[in-house]
Amino acid sequence: MATPPPPFRADIVGSFLRPQAVHDARTALAEGRLDAAGLTQIEDDAILDVIRKQEEVGLQAVTDGEFRRGWWHFDFFGMLDGVDIVEGQSGMAFQGAAPAPLAVEIRDRVRFPADHPMLRHFAFVRDHTSVTPKMCIPSPTVMHFRLAPHAVDRDIYPDRDSLFADLAATWRDAIRAFYDAGCRYLQFDDTAWAYLCSDVERQRADERGIQTDGLADAYAELLNEALRDRPDDMTITTHVCRGNFRSTWIASGGYEPVARQLLQVCDYDGYFLEYDTDRAGGFEPLRFLPEGDKRVVLGLITSKSGTLEDPAQIEQRIREATEFAPLEQLALSPQCGFASTEEGNVLTEDQQWAKLREIVQIAEKTWGSIG
Numbered sequence: 001m002a003t004p005p006p007p008f009r010a011d012i013v014g015s016f017l018r019p020q021a022v023h024d025a026r027t028a029l030a031e032g033r034l035d036a037a038g039l040t041q042i043e044d045d046a047i048l049d050v051i052r053k054q055e056e057v058g059l060q061a062v063t064d065g066e067f068r069r070g071w072w073h074f075d076f077f078g079m080l081d082g083v084d085i086v087e088g089q090s091g092m093a094f095q096g097a098a099p100a101p102l103a104v105e106i107r108d109r110v111r112f113p114a115d116h117p118m119l120r121h122f123a124f125v126r127d128h129t130s131v132t133p134k135m136c137i138p139s140p141t142v143m144h145f146r147l148a149p150h151a152v153d154r155d156i157y158p159d160r161d162s163l164f165a166d167l168a169a170t171w172r173d174a175i176r177a178f179y180d181a182g183c184r185y186l187q188f189d190d191t192a193w194a195y196l197c198s199d200v201e202r203q204r205a206d207e208r209g210i211q212t213d214g215l216a217d218a219y220a221e222l223l224n225e226a227l228r229d230r231p232d233d234m235t236i237t238t239h240v241c242r243g244n245f246r247s248t249w250i251a252s253g254g255y256e257p258v259a260r261q262l263l264q265v266c267d268y269d270g271y272f273l274e275y276d277t278d279r280a281g282g283f284e285p286l287r288f289l290p291e292g293d294k295r296v297v298l299g300l301i302t303s304k305s306g307t308l309e310d311p312a313q314i315e316q317r318i319r320e321a322t323e324f325a326p327l328e329q330l331a332l333s334p335q336c337g338f339a340s341t342e343e344g345n346v347l348t349e350d351q352q353w354a355k356l357r358e359i360v361q362i363a364e365k366t367w368g369s370i371g
Contacts, residue, residue: 009363014189019049023342057353057356058370060370061185069342076137083104083106084107106147111170116174119177126182138190141192145192160210164218167226188237191242197258238271240274241340242274263294298332299336300335301314311362314332318362
C-alpha cells in the first residue's frame with residue numbers, strides 16, 4: 001500500500017540531540033586536530049545511526065537530525081549569496097540561558113546558489129533511508145524579522161521591506177533545487193509568526209524599526225510568492241517556533257493574532273504548532289483551518305524536558321482540539337526539535353527516543369495508523 005503524503009499522524013519537527021562524537025569532532029576541528037573531511041565522516045556515521053533510530057521507532061519521515069549544523073537557521077542563511085553571519089545583537093532575548101550573539105547582514109543581492117551545501121545534506125538522507133526523507137530550512141520571514149536596523153546595505157536594498165521580492169525568489173529557487181534533488185517533504189521553520197503573537201516581541205521589533213502592523217498580511221503574501229511554483233507532488237509545511245535553546249524560550253501568546261493569515265491565507269500543506277504549555281494559548285485559532293487536506297500537527301509533547309507525558313492527557317488534549325478542527329486534519333509531534341542549536345535541550349537521548357515512541361503509540365491509538 002502506498003504511503004500517504006505527509007505530514008504524518010506521528011511526525012517530527014527535525015532536529016535531534018547531537019551524539020558526543022559529533023560534539024568532540026567539532027571541537028577537534030576548531031582546535032586544528034581534525035580536518036573537514038574527518039568531521040564529515042563522523043557526521044555521516046552519526047546521521048546513519050539517527051536515521052536508523054527514527055525508522056526503528058516507526059516514523060515515516062526522517063531527517064539528518066541537523067547534525068551538520070550549529071544553528072537551525074544561521075547555517076542556511078550564511079550559505080546564501082549576499083548574506084553574512086556576524087557577531088552582533090539581533091534583538092532576540094531568551095528567558096534564561098542565551099546563545100552566543102549572532103546576526104544576519106545583507107551585503108549583496110540575496111540569491112540561492114546552485115551549490116548550496118544543504119542540497120548535499122539532503123541527498124545523504126535520501127540515499128540512506130527507506131522512508132520519506134524530510135528537509136527543514138528556515139523561512140524567509142525569519143530573515144526579515146531578525147534584521148537589525150543597519151543590517152542591510154542601502155545601496156542594494158533601500159530598506160528591509162524592499163528585500164521581499166528577492167526573498168521570495170530565493171526561496172522559490174530553493175524549493176526547486178530541493179525538489180530536483182528528490183525532496184518531496186520540505187519544512188519552513190519559522191519564529192516570526194510566534195513573535196507576532198507576543199506583545200513583548202512586537203514591541204522589540206518596533207524598536208528595531210520593523211513595523212509590525214500589517215506584517216502578518218505581508219508575510220503571508222511573501223510566503224505565497226515563495227510557494228507559488230511548488231510542484232504538485234511536493235509537500236511543504238511550516239513549524240511555528242517560540243524559541244528553543246537549551247530548553248529555554250522567547251515568545252508567549254496564543255495564535256489568534258495571526259491565525260487567519262497563517263492557516264487560511266498561506267498556501268502551506270501543514271502546520272506544526274507548539275501546544276505543550278499554556279504560553280501557546282488555546283485551540284480556538286484552529287477554527288481558521290480550511291476544510292480539506294491541510295493538517296495541523298499538534299506539538300503536545302514537549303522537547304524541552306525528558307519527563308514523559310501521560311498518554312491519557314495527550315489524548316484528551318487532542319479531543320479538545322477537535323472542537324475547532326476535524327480529527328482527520330490533525331496529527332501529533334514534539335512541540336519543537338530536540339536541538340535547534342548544537343548544544344541541544346536538557347534531556348537525554350534515551351528520553352528523546354522514549355518521547356517519539358510515545359508519539360507513535362498515541363497516533364496509532366488515535367487515528368489507527370501513523371500515516
